[in-house]
Amino acid sequence: xxxxxxxxxxxxxxxxxxxxxxxxxxxxxxxxxxxxxxxxxxxxxxxxxxxxxxxxxxxxxxxxxxxxxxxxxxxxxxxxxxxxxxxxxxxxxxxxxxxxxxxxxxxxxxxxxxxxxxxxxxxxxxxxxxxxxxxxxxxxxxxxxxxxxxxxxxxxxxxxxxxxxxxxxxxxxxxxxxxxxxxxxxxx
Numbered sequence: 001x002x003x004x005x006x007x008x009x010x011x012x013x014x015x016x017x018x019x020x021x022x023x024x025x026x027x028x029x030x031x032x033x034x035x036x037x038x039x040x041x042x043x044x045x046x047x048x049x050x051x052x053x054x055x056x057x058x059x060x061x062x063x064x065x066x067x068x069x070x071x072x073x074x075x076x077x078x079x080x081x082x083x084x085x086x087x088x089x090x091x092x093x094x095x096x097x098x099x100x101x102x103x104x105x106x107x108x109x110x111x112x113x114x115x116x117x118x119x120x121x122x123x124x125x126x127x128x129x130x131x132x133x134x135x136x137x138x139x140x141x142x143x144x145x146x147x148x149x150x151x152x153x154x155x156x157x158x159x160x161x162x163x164x165x166x167x168x169x170x171x172x173x174x175x176x177x178x179x180x181x182x183x184x185x186x187x188x
């Protein structure tokens with residue numbers, strides 16, 4: 001299955017920049033998230049690496065037969081209305097597994113939003129695991145793996161650094177992506 005995923009990424013013209021750190025557990029954040037294709041490309045990427053990723057997805061998407069497919073790709077159903085429960089459930093899942101990359105889109109939506117969700121940060125902090133930056137740049141067809149950071153506890157300062165990293169990344173639908181920072185056109 002991994003070789004098929006690798007082949008499909010190559011056929012579609014996607015390249016990988018960076019390397020996945022040799023970690024057993026981490027929270028991976030991926031932005032921009034403006035299209036359902038983000039999930040498809042990301043899923044192919046993880047399968048091609050032979051890594052098991054977990055994706056938090058609204059429980060309303062887990063209906064037959066889609067639910068079977070989502071679970072096969074590492075989908076974890078969550079009630080998006082209960083933020084505290086989602087964080088605690090995610091930390092519990094991380095603690096129960098020997099290896100997991102819990103992949104989260106910090107925007108929390110495929111629409112433009114200046115207010116990124118902070119749940120990924122609290123999951124990382126509470127589970128005592130690092131955050132890995134990831135991105136999909138559609139203009140250049142790059143799947144990028146960026147720096148690993150450990151949350152400092154100063155969420156505002158850390159979120160500013162995280163958002164700055166994503167400046168200059170080209171979304172599939174650019175009009176739906178914003179970091180909420182001034183000077184959006186700046187490059188990182």
